[in-house]
Amino acid sequence: MTERKRIYVAYAGGTIGMKATETGYAPVPGHLTEQIRDQPQLHTAEVPELSICEYEPLLDSANARPSDWLRIARDLAQHRHHYDGFVVLHGTDTMAYTASALAFLLRGLGKPVVITGSQIPLGVLRSDGRQNLLTAVLVAARDDVREVCLVFGSHILRGCRAVKASASGFEAFSSPNLPPLGMAGVQIEVDVARLRDQEPGAVGLPITLDAPVNLLRLYPGMPAALLRAALAPPARGVILEAYGAGTVPSADDELLQVLAEGAARGVVVGVVSQCVDGRVDLNAYATSAPLIEAGAVGGLDMTTEAAYAKLVVLLSEGRAPDEVRALFAQDLAGELTA
Template identity: 45%
Template sequence: MKKICIIYTGGTIGMVPTDQGYAPEAGSFAAALAGIDDLSAEGMPAWDLIEFDPLLDSSNIAVDQWNQIGRVIRDNYDSYDGFVVLHGTDTMAYTASALSFMLEGLDKPVILTGSQIPLCRLRSDARDNLITSILIAGEGKACEVCLYFGGRLIRGNRATKASADGLIAFDSPNYPLLAEAGIDIRYNKRVLGGLSAGEFHLAEFRETSIGVIKVFPGIQFQLFEPIMTEGLNGIVLETFGTGNIPNYDDALLPMIKRAFDNGTIVVVCSQCPQGTVRLGAYEVSAALTRAGAVSGFNMTTEAAVAKLYYLFSKGYNRDRVKVEMEEDLRGELTL
């Protein structure tokens, strides 16, 4: 029998009603799971639960918490056939992206899931998300970091949260779904596997100064100059369309040039959910390349941020980080 490790970090899935609204409560989720007969039904993998203490609000999850989740997987890697990480939805796509880079040589499923409605409520989506995630982890066909939600299995570093209140809360705008769960779980074998070679290893992240700037009409780039110092390691610039920027005040390009000279890696992503950055397709985007920026192609912002953390945490110099940001390391981009 396959055996799965469920890692409960917190989030809506395990919250209970309190006088101040829904909140996590230590021990209550384990009791709720014990009352779900399907979790011990024939055909279900065996499972153990590891509950974080304290439980985390996903809005507060950052580098330390990503490392904490990674350590739990590393420390239990040889004891289980797969892992299900229960997580709040707000930053789930960031955590999925981070784990996809941290877990080098991964050859077991790591499935992130959660819910929009707590397990304790009627109409909760938690039950299906949890049970199907355990089954997918046990089947061992998606041996990578994935996100399962609302009947869809998504590559972790291709996921982005698309709805704050819909039960299909996540989308994969630039990559096919890995599987869809209907009457059967239908895997898209064409897009599975081949992401990470070598022995399993946890590459922990270190604190790194990374920023995100979203371009908008009328933006005053000079307001961002104070952060463009030698202490800024990387910045993700969310541009229009295929990598276009306004040039009405001639402030951005000199700022990017100074950032590049200071050693900052500037990664250009698109605000459009679908499509890819093509620096040089228009004059305004060609200027970004001349200023030293690199293309994020069709990476999500979540993946670009996590990838910067990963590459700087590996101790690579700026030239290598710049090169590898434009290479596909874990299926996070399409060239």
């Protein structure tokens, strides 16, 4: 008889484990563990053995910071040799940021890490959390998945390609520039050809994840002073959401001067597209030329969430600006199409 897989479930926080209180739904220590214990479908022979760790304190994902990404990554890395796979339960608001960050932090883990949550708490009658959790656990038990995934509704997505697309729908996440890795329907079907073939290796985590990186969306008439503030010390990096394929107002001399000054100070500027379904090509239009001249790096088809998390991780690893610029444009965890 095949031995049951062992899955480590890290409950960082989020709606899935919340309980109704006098002031509304709120995280209550121990409540999620009780709910999982009372779900008979999670304890059948077909389901892996679950080991649940509830974080203290539980985190509302709106309060998540890069230090919380590192906390989760350290927890999973410390348990890598004791479990076959990992599930992270997380709030939906910043789930795509955390999924992206874990993809970069846990390169080399060589085991499935699946992030999920729900729109309705697990203890409520119509909760989507039951199916999300069960699908996540089954994906985390697969031998062919060796990367960070995000499971929600019927979709199995690459973690560093996911974005939150709906505030209330059960199909809350999408992957605009990469087809889903799989679908959870009558059967859980994974397209093996889309999976990353990562061999286990060292997981070198930074001591801290505190590199100051700002995020700024370009808009018509945006004053140069706003960009100057985003590039000012202590900033070491800025993700700029530019228009279309990566264009900026080339007639705004002050804005371009500010960009050049930031680059001269060693601030790394990564450029992504405001278009959900889009790709940055800084060589496509003349209005992108100032970005190249200022040393900015195009993020190709990276999501904003992935670009921000990637820059925070790279800069926190103590790399020089030129090395960070080179790595930002490279595919490290399946986050971009080269």
